[in-house]
Amino acid sequence: MKIDPKSSADLSAQIAKSIRDAIINGEMDVDTRLPSEAELSEQFDVSRPTVREALKRLAAQNLIRTQRGASGGAFVRRLSYQDAYANHITTSTLLLSMNAVDFETACEARYALERACAPLSAVRRTPDHLATMRAEIHRQSQPGLSDESFCDSDVAFHRALVDGADNPVLSYQLAGAVEAMQPLMNMITFTARNREMIVGLHTRIADALDEKEPALADTALAELTAYTLQLGEEAMAARDARAAKPDTTS
Amino acid sequence: MKIDPKSSADLSAQIAKSIRDAIINGEMDVDTRLPSEAELSEQFDVSRPTVREALKRLAAQNLIRTQRGASGGAFVRRLSYQDAYANHITTSTLLLSMNAVDFETACEARYALERACAPLSAVRRTPDHLATMRAEIHRQSQPGLSDESFCDSDVAFHRALVDGADNPVLSYQLAGAVEAMQPLMNMITFTARNREMIVGLHTRIADALDEKEPALADTALAELTAYTLQLGEEAMAARDARAAKPDTTS
DNA sequence: CGAATTCTAAATGTCTGACAATTTAAACAC
DNA sequence: GTGTTTAAATTGTCAGACATTTAGAATTCG
Structure with a gap:
């Protein structure tokens, strides 16, 4: 995770793939909290909307869930049957x-x-x-x-x-x-x-x-x-x- | 499609669901072009970033593909084996x-x-x-x-x-x-x-x-x-x- | 007249900055 | 101690702008 080479693909797609791989490879357990959108945008050096698009992709695949409010954020989701x-x-x-x-x-x-x-x-x-x-x-x-x-x-x-x-x-x-x-x-x-x-x-x-x-x-x-x-x-x-x-x- | 009741869920999720249903119910054939992001944001009365989040959700599910440039846009994608x-x-x-x-x-x-x-x-x-x-x-x-x-x-x-x-x-x-x-x-x-x-x-x-x-x-x-x-x-x-x-x- | 080139417009991709809504937790008053 | 208020953190949404890519029209030249 965290890396992001100069590729031709969409940034949001690359970021989503990066996080997705981390989840699939078991680097992040269920209910682990991801960094906040602001932190992610800093880590990947992109803007917040771009990070958000990436997170929405993951949400669409039921890989994460998001929670609003303080101590909210995106969490790795247990894929239910x-x-x-x-x-x-x-x-x-x-x-x-x-x-x-x-x-x-x-x-x-x-x-x-x-x-x-x-x-x-x-x-x-x-x-x-x-x-x-x-x-x-x-x-x-x-x-x-x-x-x-x-x-x-x-x-x-x-x-x-x-x-x-x-x-x-x-x-x-x-x-x-x-x-x-x-x-x-x-x-x-x-x-x-x-x-x-x-x-x-x-x-x-x-x-x-x-x-x-x-x-x-x-x-x-x-x-x-x-x-x-x-x-x-x-x-x-x-x-x-x-x-x-x-x-x-x- | 097009409708959007006052619900508590995320707008982007609602919009994604609305378009997804239209595709699944066969209302839009393969390679049909969706309205542009600007048009969608008018139709659903939301901002363009919100529409984009919805489209990224659909892209993550391989339901659409996007193309840049004139006569580009989002197209219903044939789900390949x-x-x-x-x-x-x-x-x-x-x-x-x-x-x-x-x-x-x-x-x-x-x-x-x-x-x-x-x-x-x-x-x-x-x-x-x-x-x-x-x-x-x-x-x-x-x-x-x-x-x-x-x-x-x-x-x-x-x-x-x-x-x-x-x-x-x-x-x-x-x-x-x-x-x-x-x-x-x-x-x-x-x-x-x-x-x-x-x-x-x-x-x-x-x-x-x-x-x-x-x-x-x-x-x-x-x-x-x-x-x-x-x-x-x-x-x-x-x-x-x-x-x-x-x-x-x- | 035809072909190559240039220009233009449309569309997505990205950024900045701001505000709203929601939820937690600390601060405070009783 | 207990209940209330306040503040802070975080996601959700919006507005506007610029960059990039691409198709097609307009233009120019042979």
Whole structure:
């Protein structure tokens, strides 16, 4: 930290990087107070607004928090799972939408990862997780449910499945894959027959976890993967057909 | 966008959130130019430094890029896989180090996810991936290698395994788990016997992918998981023993 | 007429200085 | 001692200015 070579990059970016590196390398523990803005601007030999821009960059990455008043200042922040989750989900979602990832790729990734959790979840899931899954299955069976709510419930179901593995690192990594898929899933229009099929598979998964049968859960998840992929293909084909044919309604 | 209620939060944070939401909700496509700082400061009725702080926040999240000069300004940025990877890895690493995640949890997550990739990788891996894996295995067999280099090579090996699945979404999600484990792995002191064992398992994995045998790969990965967990436990026990006994060297 | 050069304007990057708002802690009165 | 007041430190915000970079228009020259 503290050094600042003659580079072409923005000063605020350089300063932010310098402080960020110090935090990441463990040179500053959680809740350590950074020097005040005035002190930093002296150390780096820049003006206070420039220092402030650097600090705002770090704040945006949840690396520091700031406090006003005497004995206030910027403090190294403990990155909470909650913050990391939220960050990961928005980044994943953005990545998928901005890079036009196709349904097949995203779907394959999501279910591959979920199948990695299922064996652990079968052993460790608590009654709470099972109750959540049952509740979501029941919600999915309601006839009047909108497609969007159905997808919400789907995410909640799978979330419970993943959380059942009782491994926060796994939950964190999975959150990105599961939640980021939602916009793509929302493009599917579900028929009553589709929902019946999915609810049936969800029930089989819940039953398998209930009975602590990893193999059964895996089989059901494999079928769900195949079925979801098929639905996705149909939805994409229908969309492409609509795009190819000129709009007849206007 | 554009609205800004009387809230207690920082103005720059509110403005950043407002613009961020607009980008995430797809209201602004990639490469769309944002209004200039002067225009934004008028729209939000704040000063230019405040607007700048908001823009720096967005830049820190890779949501925008800025260009100087006439017809310059801030543009919505396409989030590249590369950026997302780097971001994800630092966040994951920080999350693990700041929250004192135990070796067992991280290790379990990592290998569970890798085992999800192995079946796909067995089918899709290219000769390039195999060559990388063989090269890293060879590197790991060198006698003079430091523990740290051994871990580096280990990460590269597993990275090739994951990339072999030919699914960028999967690679992205996995990168966090695999790379974030490295600091924890680096705490292990490997004996010659340990390395021999690991190299043997790596070879079995590479062979299995070479022969497109998912089942063999899975078995070898399971054994590697168990062995790594065991090494981790021993390392942690040794460390705890050192910590419990007063230092005798000083 | 075309091409190279120069000029200009727009935009971000940075600085200075100031004031407002907030919070802690010391000083003070009772 | 306890409660109140005051002062100081620190971040949040603003205004105005200048520097730097860049694209494009204007100009000049072959």
